Amino acid sequence: MQTKKQSTKSEVEGGLMARWGASLADWSERWFPDAYVFAAIAVVIICVAALLAGRTPSQISVDFGKSFWGLVPFTMQMAFVVISGYIVAVSKPVKRLVRYLALFPQTPKVAVTYVAFMAMVASLLSWGFSLIFAGILTREVSKRVKGIDYRAMGAAAYLGLGSVWALGLSSSAALLMATKGSIPPALYKISGTIPLQETLFTWQNLVMIVVLIVLSCWICYVSCPSAERAKTAEMAGIRYAEDTDDEVGTPQTPGEYLxxxxxxxxxxxLLGLGYLYHVFSTQGGLAALDLNVYNFMFLILGMLLHWTPKAFLKAAAKSVPMVGSVLLQFPLYAGIFGVLMGSGLTDVLAxxxxxxxxxxTLPVIVGIYSAVLGLFLPSGGGKWIVEAPYMLEAANxxxxxxxxxxxxxNAAEALPNFINPFWMLPLLGLTGAKARDLAGYSILQLMFHTPAVLIMLYLLAKTLPYIPPIMQ
Structure with a gap:
């Protein structure tokens, strides 16, 4: 009898949590503007702060304009993270792999936990790949396992972006700091280059990855409703038909043959593989892995997996709309960086x-600040450009x-993704869900992740010595 009462109480609490999450998501969808608007608001706030610091309007305009295009290489690199990840994820071999992987889970709880695990592992390779891969996996698993709550499943597929992606190989901040040509000169004077051996490839980072994956999977398993209580995709009017969009047709004219x-x-x-062999054999694995090499690998892999130019270009064309916000927002972040440096606000903030x-205590304070700011500036790489000068100067x-x-x-940047719909868009397009459908279970994850992340940031920082900036 006691067990039954506890079970009923747990189900009620879970329902309340999901309703609270849905209410927050409804509120945010009604009142939160587009992410571009947040970036524009940040421009205004920084410019007002620069005025108060004694900078003239003319000087602020020059600072903003001179830096506006300063992140063009980095902007294109981040755009190609999305494009190359999408191209690989929608290739026929990867889709066949996904269909095979979808055969393993047999019950709703296991299916949701399984999708969460696969999404997080995929995000360590590429966050752009993870969103598409997890979306396709969600569709295939949902066809085979009955009684899955589509809200819990959607939140599980999104976990890569809300937990560990920034601790993996597509971490924009870590790859930027390891790529001298992408670091703004003013920032380079503060930090120099920071190799991946000091960021992604440390045992401390591995500890965070393992803890967060285990924690996330546990939450998915215990919070997933039973088949009797689930709201399935069919109940929400979502139908996952067989994907017939793989075919590219046949050449109709001699000119189309190639x-x-x-x-x-x-x-x-072959040229690409030859270059990669040269880079990794001459520079070593970790030293060779920067944003350019990372994107190059994914593009070459995409070409190989699609096999023909027609299939490759078809996938690329579908990925391009996903990078529009990156192309428009990052110049604003570059302008903000220019105003910060020109006005001396970086020294004030440091x-x-x-x-x-x-x-x-600095790691914990930086973590809290970055997580809160991430609610308003949902852009991992662009926001790092804004924060890095004064954060790294304070660390020095x-x-x-x-x-x-x-x-x-990186760890703190992922936290606001749990409740920010900006990054959900590619996944939502594949699953047919809405942002508010995912929010209840995402907020549940956030409640556990936030203290876990902050505690690890504090404890693990004690194991790392200070290393002066490396100037190359």
Missing amino acids: EYSPILTIPIV HFFVSISTHD QLHVNLGWIVQVY
Whole structure:
């Protein structure tokens, strides 16, 4: 009898939590503007702060305009993270792999937990790949396992973006700091380059990845409703039909023959593989892996998996609309960076963080600040450009490991993604769900992730020594 009462109480609490999450999502969808508007608001706030710091309107305009195009290489690199990840995820071999992987889960709880695990593992390779891969996996698993709550499943598929993606190979902040040509000169003077051996490839980062994956899977398993209580995709009017969009047709004219043939794909792929072999053999695995090499690998893999130019270009065309916000927002972040540096606000903010922090508490304070700011500036790479100058300067002054500050930012940056619909859009398009459908279970994850992340940031920071900036 006691067990039954506890079970009923747990189900009621779960229902209340889901309703609370749905209410928050409804409110945010009604009142939160587009992410671009948040970036524009940030421009206004920084410019007002620069005026108060003594900068003239003319000087602010020059600072903004001179830096506006300063992140063009980085902007294109981030756009290609999305494009290349999408191209690989929708290729026929990957779709066949997904259909095979979808055969394993047999019950709703296991299916939701399984999708969550696969989404998080995929996000360690590429967050752009993870969203599409998990969306396709969700569709295939939902066809085979009956009684799955589509809200719990959608939130599970989104977990890669809300938990560990920034701790993996597509971490924009870590790859940026390892790529000298992408670091703005003013920031480079503060930090130098920070190799991946000091950010992604540390045992401390591995600990965070393992803990967060285990925690996320556990939450998915215990919170997933039973088949009797589930709201399925069919109940929501969502139907997952068989994907018939793989076919690219056949050439209709002699001029189209090369588009449908691998004759041109093969030499390009061989050239790419030759270059990658040269880079990794001469520079070593970790030293060679920067944003350019990372995107190059995914594009070459995409060409190989699609096999013909027609299939490759068809996938690329579908991915391009997903990068529009990146192309428009990142110049604004570059302008903000210019105003911050020109007005001296970076020194003011660095002094502020030093004044309220100690060597031990700076990682936690940076983590909280980054997570809160991420609610209003949902852009991992662009926001890092804004935060990095004063965060890393504060770390230098307090002798906190610079690589760990990058990872503090990465771990905290993922937290607001749980409730920010900006990054959900590609997944929502594949699953047919709405942002508010995912919010209840995402907020449940957030409640557990936030203290876990902050505790790990504090404890693991104690294991890392301060390393002065490396100037190359």
